[in-house]
Amino acid sequence: MSSTVLPISFGDAVARTAEASPNLSADDVGEKLVLNIGPSHPSTHGVLRLVLELDGEVITKTDTEIGYLHRGDEKIAENMTWNQFVPYTDRLDYMAPLANNVAYACAVEKLMGFELPPRAKVTRVICCELARISAHLLGLGAFAMDVGAMTMFLYTFTEREKIYNLIEFLTGARFTTSFTRVGGQIRDIPPGFLEGVSEFCAQFPAQLDDFGSMLNRNRIFVDRTKDIGIIPADIALDYGLTGPNLRGSGNDYDVRKVFPYLDYESYDFEVPVGQTGDCYDRFAVRMEEMRQSVCILRQAVAKMPGGPWQIDDPKNVLPAKDKVLTKMEELIHQFIVVTQGPDAPVGEVYFGAENPKGELGFYIHSHGGGVPHRLKIRAPSFCNLSILSQLLPGHTVSDVPAILGSFDFVMGECDR
Amino acid sequence: MSESPLVMEEITMLPEFRGEASGAVVLEKIPEVMAALKSEGFTFLVDITGVDNQGEDPRFEVVYELCDLSKKKHLRIKTMVAEGDPVPSVSAIWRTADWHEREIWDMLGIRFSGHPDLRRILMWEGYPHHPLRKDFPLAGLPTEMPDIAFTAKAPLEGGPFVTSSATLAQDREPRAHPAEERNL
Numbered sequence: 200m201s202s203t204v205l206p207i208s209f210g211d212a213v214a215r216t217a218e219a220s221p222n223l224s225a226d227d228v229g230e231k232l233v234l235n236i237g238p239s240h241p242s243t244h245g246v247l248r249l250v251l252e253l254d255g256e257v258i259t260k261t262d263t264e265i266g267y268l269h270r271g272d273e274k275i276a277e278n279m280t281w282n283q284f285v286p287y288t289d290r291l292d293y294m295a296p297l298a299n300n301v302a303y304a305c306a307v308e309k310l311m312g313f314e315l316p317p318r319a320k321v322t323r324v325i326c327c328e329l330a331r332i333s334a335h336l337l338g339l340g341a342f343a344m345d346v347g348a349m350t351m352f353l354y355t356f357t358e359r360e361k362i363y364n365l366i367e368f369l370t371g372a373r374f375t376t377s378f379t380r381v382g383g384q385i386r387d388i389p390p391g392f393l394e395g396v397s398e399f400c401a402q403f404p405a406q407l408d409d410f411g412s413m414l415n416r417n418r419i420f421v422d423r424t425k426d427i428g429i430i431p432a433d434i435a436l437d438y439g440l441t442g443p444n445l446r447g448s449g450n451d452y453d454v455r456k457v458f459p460y461l462d463y464e465s466y467d468f469e470v471p472v473g474q475t476g477d478c479y480d481r482f483a484v485r486m487e488e489m490r491q492s493v494c495i496l497r498q499a500v501a502k503m504p505g506g507p508w509q510i511d512d513p514k515n516v517l518p519a520k521d522k523v524l525t526k527m528e529e530l531i532h533q534f535i536v537v538t539q540g541p542d543a544p545v546g547e548v549y550f551g552a553e554n555p556k557g558e559l560g561f562y563i564h565s566h567g568g569g570v571p572h573r574l575k576i577r578a579p580s581f582c583n584l585s586i587l588s589q590l591l592p593g594h595t596v597s598d599v600p601a602i603l604g605s606f607d608f609v610m611g612e613c614d615r
Numbered sequence: 616m617s618e619s620p621l622v623m624e625e626i627t628m629l630p631e632f633r634g635e636a637s638g639a640v641v642l643e644k645i646p647e648v649m650a651a652l653k654s655e656g657f658t659f660l661v662d663i664t665g666v667d668n669q670g671e672d673p674r675f676e677v678v679y680e681l682c683d684l685s686k687k688k689h690l691r692i693k694t695m696v697a698e699g700d701p702v703p704s705v706s707a708i709w710r711t712a713d714w715h716e717r718e719i720w721d722m723l724g725i726r727f728s729g730h731p732d733l734r735r736i737l738m739w740e741g742y743p744h745h746p747l748r749k750d751f752p753l754a755g756l757p758t759e760m761p762d763i764a765f766t767a768k769a770p771l772e773g774g775p776f777v778t779s780s781a782t783l784a785q786d787r788e789p790r791a792h793p794a795e796e797r798n799l
Contacts, residue, residue, distance in 0.1 A: 274753060275753070278753050548635060549662070549680050575664040585711060
């Protein structure tokens, strides 16, 4: 029986290294260490794998390995109807499933040429902003825990729990919401939901101040994040960074302002930007973004219009259940919508939405019919992580958790 | 459009759909046109996508999404690629193209000439297929996994408290008494 184990040859380690790499100077020989972090490591927030080459404590080279959570979402999308893919979008950025649902539905609606009624738009804005606060809270808690402030995680999860209760009230699920459909939502907002959102908005800013006072001038936190992982604005854009990671570097690109969707131009809110682009700035941008989201939520609750909550197009959205059970035509429509789904025109669109992690884009190439010919997901975490092999060299190993934490990435979205 | 006439000559504008401007460029002109567009203000390369139109000639399509952030403009550039032909890489113009091009190579098998490090990115190195091609079945194809994972026994497999898969609860639970003791 043959053995697969390579025989171990003993000998002088320094001499062997010198033989293998004759270009190194005498000082280098035996000094470089290759350190593998991940794919299952607490500070890699999922299944990111980093292969670091170290000279003592300092990183000299980084190789970023992704793909450990690749599920072939884009292939799956080509084999199902438009509405069937909605649950898969929950699992992209699983910290903010509601925002993914909204982005996907808006992309398909852009392809179809549907114009949503005002009530549906405002409902979706509330979904997006609740998801943003919830995702930033988790990112903040995990970041603080990575750099040694364990308590923050518990505080942010207390607030996150309140948002989860609201999301459960709205969609029936806490985590995998699958709330949107092409042309609207699965249901109207329930009575009492807006009051719940107002209640949350009333108490949340005070909590946010508390979080800030725990970290803003915390000596350990500031020492580990200030001037660490600095990304200049032009480099950030060159690498396709979006969201808080780009804005932390001082570029104010926010899809909600530059290419407004869901009537975001009618809301009054600021886009916070950082100055130096270090880990602390990215943290500060997220803190302020949560305040701005509360501001948007208040405006959305105040202006929530009445009227229909999905488009008036019986061939493309599900009819009311009581009519399905009593009327022939609605029964046929229900059957068509469920079994065939909406019929898309030939064409291609790109739709980008400002998600908590950055610009989540869907490029849809349709040859007509009920399924996409090609659906590409432009995942913000994928682009954000591509800068790591440029950014990490020169930092020490202890900076890695701080930089990864400040990036706030999600591998479900990166690997798709 | 405010681009210089030289660039516009190379771009064949396609009919507008849903308010989005797109243009076609021949394969060889891609780096030249892209560099010109970047200097014209399209500083942000949002995304690169490959599309497999199996049965057509040329088979593949590579789609670039560009944004001009100050003028708030979006432009899509498309180019057609025959199977086996390499696409000139734009990773020297935008560094974000590096990973996008690696992904297209991995998923669709389109090569990029001049790319500094064209390795697979989502699948592992040595994987023989390109899964997003239309002739790749949804259920997947068998491959020989490198002999590194999932082949060795788990450390506790067969141990006293480890359940194994079986339909009957008695078979699944290792602490249950054997059948003869249960008088079955």
